[in-house]
Amino acid sequence: MSDINAGTPGTSTLTEGTSFADTVRESVARTVVGQEIVVERILIALLTGGHLLLEGVPGIAKTLLVQSVGQAIDLQFKRVQFTIDLLPSDILGSEILDKDTGQFRVHQGPVFTNLLLADEINRASPKVQSALLEAMQERKVSIGDRTHELPAPFLVIATQNPVEQAGTFELPEAQLDRFMLRHRLNYPTPEQETEVVRRGLKLKLKRQGDGAVPMSAFDAIDTSSPFQIKDLTSAMESVLEVHVSDVFMRDCVELVTLTRNHPDIELGCSPRAAISLVQASRARAFVHGRDYAIPEDFLALAEDVILHRMRLTYEALAGGRRGEDVLAELLTALA
């Protein structure tokens, strides 16, 4: 990390932050080509305990990326492919009758993990979405007449495919608000894509008895974990030490307030947006080796924190306005 991002050197936080982030990046980079920004966003979500919604077309390594980050920090990882016929109990778990004891016992669902990848969350029915989002918010699950705490850390990374909307249930604004960040993934650059293909050519066969199947990128995930959960906890504590100035808070609150008064915005951001913007900025400052947040942090994160929390008016949409354009206006008006 350059000394420009490091700001004023000499504190342990700086070295911790850069070391933690760089090591995770390096570990992920051994499996996934590019997508540094997404890795940064996942780290920010992990460090702040927020949840992350990834939007991107299929085949740009969303699942691979999340699994790689989870592996780098030795997090328990589970993946659920959301479908229309999924039930809340398929996610949360249920009580089943144990034949041997004649007692009901709890069968925990995949939500009981550190890192849950909810693939194509908009394909599940609203009932399932609500069950998961409630668990995300409260970090506990009620099965039968008992409440179960979810493991710590607990992070949901949900994905949405923005192109296939048939047969999907769009997440309403109130539920989107539960996600601290929504990040839109882009296609890799031609250079990165060339490297992806090159790595694909190096994959060998995975033998099983006398048979074999071609290895996939998932088989190539680096299984070593440079960090443990306690390291993540330590990093989370360091993030809490990152200083946020009054000027910085003013900028964040002002930006969120502006979303409520813009003529092209029908629904502005909730106070949760301001909280998320400050918290995420703190984590970004930590990842970039600073122990204080600067405007670059919230400017870089504004799109991911703000856009999914505001809804444009029908007239604005009909006029071809995009959320990104309105946000750019708001940032200009901030000064």
Add this chain to the structure above:
Amino acid sequence: MPPLLMSLLLVVLTSIQDVDPMASATRGITGSVKVQIEDGTLRGRADLDLDSPLLVRVASIQPQESGSLYELEFIGTTPGLFDLRDVLVFADGSSTDLLPPLPVQIVSNLEDHAASDLSMTMPPATDIAGGYQTWIIIIGVLWILVPIVAIMAKFKQPSEEPEVAPTKPTLAEQLSPLVNAACNRNLSISEQGQLELLLYWHWQEELDLGSDRPEAVSRLRHHEIAGLLLRKVEAWLHDPRSTTPTQAELQDLLQPYRDSPGRPEA
């Protein structure tokens, strides 16, 4: 036919009251009499209209050994005693004065003081203001004239100067008072935030870094000159360890912006 040659025989039969020698009818109701005329052809007067108190028509003519027996139907609109000769005329235009009187009585069943104008109707409202046709003409004229006048008025309007929108203050105009204030007194939190962001936007324009603010700021912080200045401002405003700069230090820090040229905002 000379009237003097005519001899008349009248037989009057009333249809309503046989007992009454004089033919009688209720006004508005048709009565009839039979009249024998030896010579000549009778007709009702064609020059009378509904305003006439009595009208008559020839219902039938039956040839007789001597002359013809006329059945005359009459209708009266005004009560009173009338003479049918007044409303009859010979076909050759000669007067019916030589005929013996043909009295008929029109009676009314209403009381004397009752309004008894049979043709009385409520006058249409348009009568008051000139009648239906007048109004149709007026509306027609207006229908044509109004658009013409409106179009002509539009073309005749003097070309107004377009409203000049109040010009937004330039970046320099926004920046200058904040920089001066920062050099002369303590800025409020809000002013500090404004100043910092305006400095970013100032450099973004100065170095032509495109319209993407976040991307521009990221690049600015790495710029050789701008980055140094902006990081100093950042440290002043955000780093908890940095000490508040003295006025002299602030003067030096903000000097490059004090005389920045005005540039309209994009």
